[in-house]
Amino acid sequence: MTAEPRARVPRRPVHGVLLLDKPVGLSAQAAVSKVKWLLAAEKAGHTGTLDPLASGLLPVCLGAATKFAQVQLEADKAYEAVLRLGVRTTTGDAEGEVIATAPVDAARLTPSRLAELARRFTGVIEQIPPMHSALKKDGKALYEYARAGIEVERAPRRVTIHALTLEPMPDDPAALRLRVRCSKGTYVRTLAEDIGAALGCGAHLTALRRTATGGLTLPQAITLDALEALSPPQRLRCLLPPETLLEGAPRVVLDERDAGRFLSGLRRRGPWPPAELVAVFGDRPRALLGTARCAGGELIPARLLAPTEVSQYLQQAAP
Missing domain, CATH: 3.30.2350.10 (Pseudouridine synthase)
Structure with a gap:
């Protein structure tokens, strides 16, 4: 008897960071693919490879969080x-x-x-x-x-x-x-x-x-076996917000008007001290908009989230 084909799991937008305790014997990319499958996520990546013979902390970036993976690639x-x-x-x-x-x-x-x-x-x-x-x-x-x-x-x-x-x-x-x-x-x-x-x-x-x-540590991580044992809603609750990857960066909060303009790539002026990397948030509702650098009293956009990504994450995080 021929086995019936396995049903294809529909992908969905999932945004956040999963701190994975990667096991020995699995490549970093294979571990990311497993997480992506378990969460039925559209997009996933990691912040620095681990050889198959190595184990331990592997931050897996999903959706909007992939835009900030480079920050952790540069981290100690x-x-x-x-x-x-x-x-x-x-x-x-x-x-x-x-x-x-x-x-x-x-x-x-x-x-x-x-x-x-x-x-x-x-x-x-x-x-x-x-x-x-x-x-x-x-x-x-x-x-x-x-x-x-x-x-x-x-x-x-x-x-x-x-x-x-x-x-x-x-x-x-x-x-x-x-x-x-x-x-x-x-x-x-x-x-x-x-x-x-x-x-x-x-x-x-x-x-x-x-x-x-960076500031992320192994005790915060979950194993693949533990993740697989959870229900789909429980797996989502294991995700940390995308700004987890920007821990330690100064924060700038913009009002609704400036937030919209910043998301469209426009510079904003304000009393911000010089900084090579800042995390930029909107105030109502409080949500990450992207990263920027501050120079000469200007907030200069760097990596921006799409408005759809912001709304999807807010919906995902809603109780």
Whole structure:
């Protein structure tokens, strides 16, 4: 007997941010597609990829929120990771093939030495991007060259390590737990390899978990299994408003007349101090209109919501 075709779920406008705790083994894009399907949403994206071997915080942007994903792409990130000492791999993580091994002198991994090593890698540092990465060279991702057995020259990139701690794993003398808060563009795999090189034994990542991005943190997140277990109305109630992605930005509130003009792309004048990014709201009803920058007493539109998106979100958020 031929199975009946699965009924197509009609898509609808859904606006907001879902903080997802992505599981290991799933790509960021696959996780976004699952969320999009569970919410029957028309449009979805994320604010910075996580490899399939990594888990943790993945903000999923839906509808109007996709317009502000770039803000979180630029935000600092925080991770927890486990380093396997004494083993180097082709990819810098457990997915690659072993290319070198070395003995590990666990007795030398004292708290004072680990603290000194952490200080050495804190601040502005240079990293050479790994070959197994999505960074592009001449229009091709580096991992495409790596899969073809080609290594290309990569220029060092400056990143900032705001905070870093290294601790021995109680049950494994050849492993370290790493906690890091860093700027965008930091490769934790490369950081692990560089720490291993500094210790003289090499290292690779065996686990990586993102714990924060900007002001968003992992305890706020929901797993895919938990989301799937909810009813459709309950799933919608898990969404945070689009302005969640703009946390920390100054706010400007416009009256009804200026709000309409701002939404049509016109600059507004007012007593606003200079700022590269502000979140702009209408006052009646209070709703996000978009982002702008303030310069010379002018509010200059940047990313704007469509009036239909504003009305759809207000309807979605209504009790």
